[in-house]
Amino acid sequence: MQKLKKENIKGWIRFFCPNYKTDSITDITPEFLKSLKKKLLFLDVDSTIAGWNESLPAENIAQWMENLKNEQIDICLISNTHRVARLQNIAQECGVGYVTGILKPSIDMHQKAISMFPVKKDEIIMIGDQLLTDVLSSNRFGIDCIWVKPLPTGEFVGTKVTRLVENVIVGLLKKNRVF
Numbered sequence: 001m002q003k004l005k006k007e008n009i010k011g012w013i014r015f016f017c018p019n020y021k022t023d024s025i026t027d028i029t030p031e032f033l034k035s036l037k038k039k040l041l042f043l044d045v046d047s048t049i050a051g052w053n054e055s056l057p058a059e060n061i062a063q064w065m066e067n068l069k070n071e072q073i074d075i076c077l078i079s080n081t082h083r084v085a086r087l088q089n090i091a092q093e094c095g096v097g098y099v100t101g102i103l104k105p106s107i108d109m110h111q112k113a114i115s116m117f118p119v120k121k122d123e124i125i126m127i128g129d130q131l132l133t134d135v136l137s138s139n140r141f142g143i144d145c146i147w148v149k150p151l152p153t154g155e156f157v158g159t160k161v162t163r164l165v166e167n168v169i170v171g172l173l174k175k176n177r178v179f
């Protein structure tokens with residue numbers, strides 16, 4: 001888990017800067033989240049917990065979610081997917097909440113999700129794999145965010161295009177010495 005030096009940057013690029021980054025979602029432990037006083041996870045789905053063409057998360061990620069729930073950390077899936085039936089099935093199988101709505105970086109789904117749980121904004125953290133959707137929406141909403149490396153499962157063609165823009169932003173963040 002790497003804490004990014006957000007204080008090093010000024011201006012619009014700051015909105016694309018996560019608070020933390022990690023290569024593997026399973027490295028995010030309940031102890032770490034509790035040390036940050038987080039009680040609720042907003043969790044992206046595609047390439048974060050499951051490949052876009054997979055129907056369910058892999059066993060190790062399902063187990064990771066189970067561990068968090070056992071430690072009283074709530075989870076709400078916040079997904080850009082158009083396949084709502086698949087999202088509902090993942091939420092049901094994993095025993096977590098979910099929201100749908102206007103696509104990220106809109107904060108529409110964040111607003112819906114926070115209304116479902118008795119928490120304050122500073123008790124929430126978002127986990128997602130994309131700077132242009134997950135990180136930008138969280139910064140706009142005013143919550144912390146962990147940026148995870150996308151799962152190696154291949155991506156939807158639209159995501160491949162946004163990755164090109166993301167790579168430019170990653171270059172700018174590196175130039176600002178945030179990581």
Ligand SMILES: [Mg+2]
Nearest residue numbers: 044046047129
């Ligand atoms: Mg994603």
